[in-house]
Amino acid sequence: MNKRKTIIDVAKECGLSQATVARVLNGQQNIQVKDKTRQRVMSAAQKIGYRRNTLAANFRRQQSNTIAISIPDITNPFFPELIKGIQEKMRDEGYSVIQLNNEWNPKIEEDHFQYMVQTCVDGAIISPSHAGTDLSTLEGIPFVLLTNSDLYSEYDTIGNDSKEGMRIALDHLYSLGHRKIALLVGGSMSSDPSWRYDLFSEFYREKGLTNPANFLVTCDYSVTSTLSFLQARRSMETFLSENPPPTAFFASNDILGLAALQVANEKGIKVPEQLSVIGMDGIFSGEVSYPALSTVRKNRSEIGGIAAQILLDKVKKPKDWSTKKVVLPCKLIERGSTGPV
Amino acid sequence: MNKRKTIIDVAKECGLSQATVARVLNGQQNIQVKDKTRQRVMSAAQKIGYRRNTLAANFRRQQSNTIAISIPDITNPFFPELIKGIQEKMRDEGYSVIQLNNEWNPKIEEDHFQYMVQTCVDGAIISPSHAGTDLSTLEGIPFVLLTNSDLYSEYDTIGNDSKEGMRIALDHLYSLGHRKIALLVGGSMSSDPSWRYDLFSEFYREKGLTNPANFLVTCDYSVTSTLSFLQARRSMETFLSENPPPTAFFASNDILGLAALQVANEKGIKVPEQLSVIGMDGIFSGEVSYPALSTVRKNRSEIGGIAAQILLDKVKKPKDWSTKKVVLPCKLIERGSTGPV
DNA sequence: CTTTCCTATGATAACGTTATCAATTTATTA
DNA sequence: TAATAAATTGATAACGTTATCATAGGAAAG
Numbered sequence: 016m017n018k019r020k021t022i023i024d025v026a027k028e029c030g031l032s033q034a035t036v037a038r039v040l041n042g043q044q045n046i047q048v049k050d051k052t053r054q055r056v057m058s059a060a061q062k063i064g065y066r067r068n069t070l071a072a073n074f075r076r077q078q079s080n081t082i083a084i085s086i087p088d089i090t091n092p093f094f095p096e097l098i099k100g101i102q103e104k105m106r107d108e109g110y111s112v113i114q115l116n117n118e119w120n121p122k123i124e125e126d127h128f129q130y131m132v133q134t135c136v137d138g139a140i141i142s143p144s145h146a147g148t149d150l151s152t153l154e155g156i157p158f159v160l161l162t163n164s165d166l167y168s169e170y171d172t173i174g175n176d177s178k179e180g181m182r183i184a185l186d187h188l189y190s191l192g193h194r195k196i197a198l199l200v201g202g203s204m205s206s207d208p209s210w211r212y213d214l215f216s217e218f219y220r221e222k223g224l225t226n227p228a229n230f231l232v233t234c235d236y237s238v239t240s241t242l243s244f245l246q247a248r249r250s251m252e253t254f255l256s257e258n259p260p261p262t263a264f265f266a267s268n269d270i271l272g273l274a275a276l277q278v279a280n281e282k283g284i285k286v287p288e289q290l291s292v293i294g295m296d297g298i299f300s301g302e303v304s305y306p307a308l309s310t311v312r313k314n315r316s317e318i319g320g321i322a323a324q325i326l327l328d329k330v331k332k333p334k335d336w337s338t339k340k341v342v343l344p345c346k347l348i349e350r351g352s353t354g355p356v
Numbered sequence: 357m358n359k360r361k362t363i364i365d366v367a368k369e370c371g372l373s374q375a376t377v378a379r380v381l382n383g384q385q386n387i388q389v390k391d392k393t394r395q396r397v398m399s400a401a402q403k404i405g406y407r408r409n410t411l412a413a414n415f416r417r418q419q420s421n422t423i424a425i426s427i428p429d430i431t432n433p434f435f436p437e438l439i440k441g442i443q444e445k446m447r448d449e450g451y452s453v454i455q456l457n458n459e460w461n462p463k464i465e466e467d468h469f470q471y472m473v474q475t476c477v478d479g480a481i482i483s484p485s486h487a488g489t490d491l492s493t494l495e496g497i498p499f500v501l502l503t504n505s506d507l508y509s510e511y512d513t514i515g516n517d518s519k520e521g522m523r524i525a526l527d528h529l530y531s532l533g534h535r536k537i538a539l540l541v542g543g544s545m546s547s548d549p550s551w552r553y554d555l556f557s558e559f560y561r562e563k564g565l566t567n568p569a570n571f572l573v574t575c576d577y578s579v580t581s582t583l584s585f586l587q588a589r590r591s592m593e594t595f596l597s598e599n600p601p602p603t604a605f606f607a608s609n610d611i612l613g614l615a616a617l618q619v620a621n622e623k624g625i626k627v628p629e630q631l632s633v634i635g636m637d638g639i640f641s642g643e644v645s646y647p648a649l650s651t652v653r654k655n656r657s658e659i660g661g662i663a664a665q666i667l668l669d670k671v672k673k674p675k676d677w678s679t680k681k682v683v684l685p686c687k688l689i690e691r692g693s694t695g696p697v
Numbered sequence: 698c699t700t701t702c703c704t705a706t707g708a709t710a711a712c713g714t715t716a717t718c719a720a721t722t723t724a725t726t727a
Numbered sequence: 728t729a730a731t732a733a734a735t736t737g738a739t740a741a742c743g744t745t746a747t748c749a750t751a752g753g754a755a756a757g
Contacts, residue, residue, distance in 0.1 A: 071743035074415035273644040280646040300641035303614040305621040412713035
């Protein structure tokens with residue numbers, strides 16, 4: 016039973032001091048040693064099979080080289096790309112990433128925040144689970160929020176310009192000749208959805224169209240994508256059976272859009288000939304539906320990368336106190352589900 | 357500038373020894389102190405705002421309370437549920453989970469293995485990126501593989517019985533009256549796909565059907581789901597334009613199945629009236645397609661949970677050396693894409 | 698040749714917890 | 728009641744690294 020080798024063993028092996036060995040072998044290369052001694056250390060380390068004890072180093076430096084991501088639910092198709100974007104950036108910089116799901120549950124979310132301070136993460140990227148997420152627990156550790164809501168004006172945030180995105184979608188439908196555009200919108204935990212109604216009314220007013228009140232379809236909020244989808248289906252079915260049909264739907268996210276699509280297909284309504292549907296987000300399922308779902312894409316991988324970059328800046332030079340706000344544009348993706356009237 | 361409090365500060369505050377304080381406040385509750393002293397310690401800790409320094413504790417005990425998950429790609433719809441299953445179990449047990457994507461790249465995968473030993477993870481759950489993944493780097497740290505391939509007979513593994521799953525799918529189609537069943541299969545990195553051909557031939561022979569050679573559609577392997585989908589589409593298109601159509605397709609995963617569905621829809625082939633399609637896995641996109649995709653579901657959340665449990669057992673009592681092999685059944689999910697001939 | 702200054706290396710003290718063993722108190726038994 | 732066993736608590740040594748300061752060894756300047 017031979018114990019694990021330490022820098023002291025390496026020092027003995029190569030006849031140099033522990034300090035010098037440490038200088039050569041520690042993570043960051045603050046070059047302060049002769050090439051020759053570096054060689055000596057390296058070969059000695061190699062010879063006796065030295066491996067750096069990260070736990071000891073982390074302890075001594077009091078930083079874990081770990082950042083945390085807090086999101087509601089990784090099975091929600093919106094998030095995996097986001098996480099991937101963060102992970103890639105962080106890996107390049109030598110940080111580990113711990114990812115925590117709170118199931119849209121503020122209690123669990125708070126637990127996770129507690130956990131973060133306990134476990135000394137160097138930083139955090141957080142997608143708030145609901146409108147009132149309390150971030151005070153995180154005081155002392157740098158973090159970035161994945162949102163564009165004005166609820167968090169005092170913090171660093173990054174998000175897509177959803178309002179502009181919705182406008183783009185409506186304009187797209189309008190430019191295809193649609194004048195009877197309906198809004199399919201779901202309740203939301205993470206932000207107040209009322210702005211969508213406002214924007215919708217404003218759009219109708221602006222274009223001089225008639226009362227949009229007949230073209231509002233709402234569906235209940237649900238935790239999982241599957242349930243959201245089913246509820247959206249139900250709302251669509253009742254709406255279509257009770258109302259004069261619009262020529263187009265704007266759905267506030269792709270899951271709702273796919274529900275609209277499926278219901279329309281089932282009812283024999285031809286998409287896009289009789290009905291156009293556009294969603295929002297750009298999830299994979301929208302690529303494989305029939306017809307493929309037009310959407311206003313949020314580039315989640317990009318958001319993740321930028322969020323990671325902002326966080327890294329904060330972690331590395333905590334002196335910079337300016338709050339950063341990044342707003343990214345959405346991008347129209349025209350697919351088969353939208354067409355001229 | 358007041359420094360962070362330590363157990364020594366707590367000890368001073370409550371007039372007990374450092375050791376006693378530690379006994380009360382350290383993670384695992386090996387009850388060895390009187391209730392009254394526990395109270396004293398707790399309230400003192402509360403009063404001065406003590407927070408346990410996890411980094412120090414990890415260092416001292418030489419374990420990180422962290423396990424790693426290594427998978428090819430989190431944006432692949434197969435994996436998020438798997439990860440969620442693992443995370444939930446691990447969170448309950450007080451472990452952090454670090455998740456690493458290798459982009460199907462063996463080089464990155466190997467880097468991640470290196471990283472795991474460097475960073476002293478307590479265990480790992482690994483979905484091998486390709487058939488020949490070399491696990492020797494991980495010697496010394498307990499791990500579980502997410503596979504059912506016989507390539508890894510010497511290791512602990514957990515996976516679905518894909519062969520039985522494929523049989524279930526074929527039987528389902530057969531029982532609906534289908535006699536011209538085609539196989540849509542993609543290349544695969546993580547396992548040799550040839551068993552599918554064998555099983556397919558065997559099925560045909562068993563049922564006394566004619567040569568299945570005309571009903572083989574293959575498509576190239578691709579890294580991302582989107583690309584896989586597009587390649588499957590292409591294969592489907594050329595196949596349908598050159599061959600007498602089968603009455604049903606079995607696709608080796610849902611992404612391919614969705615491609616078949618979309619192409620059929622576009623060509624005006626009615627599903628399931630003229631063509632049935634069944635996939636495999638049970639990803640979300642299959643629920644929202646039109647028609648919803650019948651499939652043979654792999655319960656990934658369950659796999660994740662069990663994998664986590666096996667790993668925990670190994671981590672906690674390393675004496676148990678028996679190799680564990682868990683094989684879970686697949687489950688037929690009948691949706692709109694399959695029907696009688 | 699001496700002095701000054703820089704660079705490379707050495708010696709050693711933390712870091713905050715856990716683990717070990719000794720000392721003390723309390724409970725049990727004869 | 729005394730003796731013994733058990734349950735608590737106390738004192739203190741690690742753990743392996745990084746960080747600080749001191750020292751030696753050369754180069755540059757006078």
